[in-house]
Amino acid sequence: MRRRGRRGCRLRGHRRGRGDEVVTQQRKRHPRKPAPEATEEPQADEEAQEEPSVDTSQGSSDELAARLADAETKRDEYLALAQRVQADFENYRKRAAREQERLVSHAHERLVHELLPVLDDLERTLEAAERHEEAALVDGVRLVERSLRKALEKEGLVEIATDGSFDPHVHEALLAQTREGAEPGTVVEVLQRGYRMGDKVVRPARVIVAE
Template sequence: MKWKKGRKRPMNEQQKTPKQPEEDMTPDVTDQEQPAAEAPQEPAPQADAPDVDALKKAAAKADEYLALAQRVQADFDNFRRRNEGVRADAFAEGQRKVATAMLPVLDNLERALAAAENADANALKTGVEMTRKQMVAAYEKLGVTPIDRLGEKFDPNLEEAIMQGTVDDGEPGTVCMVLQKGYMMDKTVLRHAMVKVVPD
């Protein structure tokens, strides 16, 4: 289709729409987050100056405790030495008691030996028997007693079986003969008795 001169051609859509100005995409500097201003730092608290008086008091207290500990240690050492001395004295006293208790026995043995030269057998026997009784009495004062369990059940805590009897000697497992006496002091065995035992 031909247009005549003097007529204007129709404008296309692009020509009809006025051109919009391009949007400025540059970010506004004022809208950006600004770095926070640093808060003023408070000065670090300084350590308190040491209390000289408190230190002196603590040192004096430590010296006091040290002196007390030294006194306690010295007292303990003295107590230990005294205790050792007491035990030694007690042991020596026990030995003196035993020796004193045996002196009369020794005297009677010497008298018996002196009399044996001019005495008969009966007189010698009587003297020895008296000496034996005196020794038994001295041992009893010390708490020493014989272990005499003839006919009783054999006890290995008190006796030592060195011979074996027969079924005719008594009840099975009993002591049928004492070959050597045993002795006890209070509840302590000084010497086990040597015995003959009936087999089970």
């Protein structure tokens, strides 16, 4: 009986020993793999992300430089154009001023030339007045009036018509009177003649209007 017990103990002990050996062998057959380093992959990702950013920055700089150069070229072109326009306008202004001065001078010269005969007639009238020649004096005054009127008409002066109805645009009514046979609102007498040059009224005619 004791031998069986010992054998049983040995058998059990022997089995446990083999089990331990099997477990040990299995552990040796399947060694654990080392854990990957966590710092290498993020670093690789960062490098992959940094490379395109460098290329984009370089491309943006080149594009900005090209756009800046183009803007400077256009600026120079516009500046040159503005300077040419300013120079042309300045030359035109000087030419226009010279032309205006020439026209004014020519107009004055022509007016003086037209008034010289009037001055001559006025001198002859004064000589007749000094000699007490009344008939010659009257004729001389009429001659001066005709000469002066002719000179002014050449400059475009036209007498305003006063025969007919009153026109407030060209007439100035100084009095309103009742006249036999005259319709109300018509001009019955001219106190001072009026004149115009073209469409501009130089002086309205001063008249008396029938009421």
